Amino acid sequence: MSAAFDGSGYRQRVLAELHRRSTLDLDDPFFVAALDPDAVHTDAQVREQLAAVMAFLQRQRDATRYASLAATLVRRRAEWEAPLLDAATRDQLRARVLAARQAGQAERLAKVARNLATVRERFGGVPRSRVAGLRRLAAADGVTTEQFDAVLAGEQVIEDGWGDGAEPLAAGVRRQIRDRLTELRQLRVGSRAATASLWAFLGVPAGSPPERIRAAYEIALERNQRRPHDHEKTVIADLLAQVRTRLLDGDPAAYTAGLAADAREEIRGRVEEHIVLDGELGPAAFEGLVREILSSGSGLSTAQAKTLLLGVARELGAAVTTGVFLDYVVCAQCCRPEPVDGSRICRYCDTELYTACPSCGRETEAAAVACRSCGQSVRQAREAAQAVSAIRRALGAGRARQA
Incomplete structure (x- = not known):
């Protein structure tokens, strides 16, 4: 002492x-x-x-x-x-x-x-x-x-935040990016999940570190440069320019915050309607609005959608009763959410809801940007596996130059 x-x-x-x-x-x-x-x-x-x-x-x-x-x-x-x-x-x-x-x-x-x-x-x-x-x-x-x-x-800690308090991109810029993503989806006649955001377009999770964003950007840029000159090449080039400006040279958090701002603007009127008519946001209405957010193509997770709804209700001074927790899996084709209840096929378009990760082999959502188990970009791994298969087929057919 x-x-x-x-x-x-x-x-x-x-x-x-x-x-x-x-x-x-x-x-x-x-x-x-x-x-x-x-x-x-x-x-x-x-x-x-x-x-x-x-x-x-x-x-x-x-x-x-x-x-x-x-x-x-x-x-x-x-x-x-x-x-x-x-x-x-x-x-x-x-x-x-x-x-x-x-x-x-x-x-x-x-x-x-x-x-x-x-x-x-x-x-x-x-x-x-x-x-x-x-x-x-x-x-x-x-x-x-x-x-x-x-x-x-x-406990399982889930990511529900967006932008870390950053100021969202201007509405006009967000609209420009959104219109280009929609145009790409129409050209490809592809899934909404794959073009829900610049993050989905790149095939990396929101908030990825700069080195991962840059690597995905360079892969997409090189692939697009090899494409024949058509309108899709132009749209992809425009989107890659946005990736460079918003996610590489700018603050990625501002873009992610903009996704939440868009979703909030779209859903606020529906929340207010329930509050005015029912006096509160009950369990059925709450889950229905969560499904609306998920199916809007915003790219938000279930946890982010719930957090967003609670925030809007709080701003409006409304009581919220959420009821029993429900998680959802979003269809990779039609982007409609399905409760995670054992179903394997989307009830709306008969698309498989789950797929094996090409990298680790474990099951993950077909619409997922990255595998839940290994974190590898599902789309990049799938494209790499397809490229290897194409090379093997070309070599097997004696087309060495094509391979």
């Missing part, structure tokens, strides 16, 4: 916690005296620590924030000093304090688990946008960041 007393640390760890509590509880003198009950202290060490704490409390009586608390602790010093000064009493108290702390810690961690379960049941996982708030709630109850993260490690 020869080290200098850490007054700042005592203020943060002990006084701040005692000040936060609704009533002053002195049943844990080890905490008030900043003594570790797991350690063995001599009588001299205990007296030295108590003297240092008391001197510090005397000085704090002239401070602003903790003056009243410090004065109370000084006035009631016998209640927490006396049990520590006697070695036999101190040993008995140590056992009780350790048991109580263990029970209290177990309850605090159980509360963290309950909070996480509440969020999980609502969203089908723990949205990343809510992790910071849940961590603050846990910290207010005395749970450390390390303890919270240990409990969180057992």
Whole structure:
């Protein structure tokens, strides 16, 4: 106990916690005296620590924030000093304090688990946008960041945010990109999911690191340069120019935030209609609106769609009841969402909802930009596999130059 007393640390760890509590509880003198009950202290060490704490409390009586608390602790010093000064009493108290702390810690961690379960049941996982708030709630109850993260490690954290608070691209720019993507879809007579956004066009997940965006861009650029000169080549070139401007040279978060802004504008009127007519956003209406967002071709995930709806309802001051959590898989062809209930075929267009990842072989959604298991771009892996097959066929037919 020869080290200098850490007054700042005592203020943060002990006084701040005692000040936060609704009533002053002195049943844990080890905490008030900043003594570790797991350690063995001599009588001299205990007296030295108590003297240092008391001197510090005397000085704090002239401070602003903790003056009243410090004065109370000084006035009631016998209640927490006396049990520590006697070695036999101190040993008995140590056992009780350790048991109580263990029970209290177990309850605090159980509360963290309950909070996480509440969020999980609502969203089908723990949205990343809510992790910071849940961590603050846990910290207010005395749970450390390390303890919270240990409990969180057992949960599935889902990405539901967009743009990290960035300002969305201007509406005119967003419309220009959206029109070009629509034009490409019409030229290809392809799926809406593959042209839902610049991210889907590139075949990489939203928010991918710059090196992955650049690699996908260069592959698409080289492939387009080999295309014959036609209108599709021109449209793809325009989209690649947007990729370079918005995702490589600009802030990708601004583009992603724009996707959410478009979806919010499209759905706000429908949310307001339900609120005006029904007085709230009930479970059936909520899930129906989630399906509308998913089928709009915005490229948002189920979690993002739910978060967006809750945000719009909050802006409108409406109550929301979400009911039982439902997750959806979006059809790669018609872009309509289907509940994840074991169905393998889209009920609207008979398209397979799932496919094997060409990279790792595990099953993933056919409309997914990247495999859920390995993170590899599904479309890039499929195109690479098709290219290898074409080369093998050409070599097998003796067309070495074509290969």
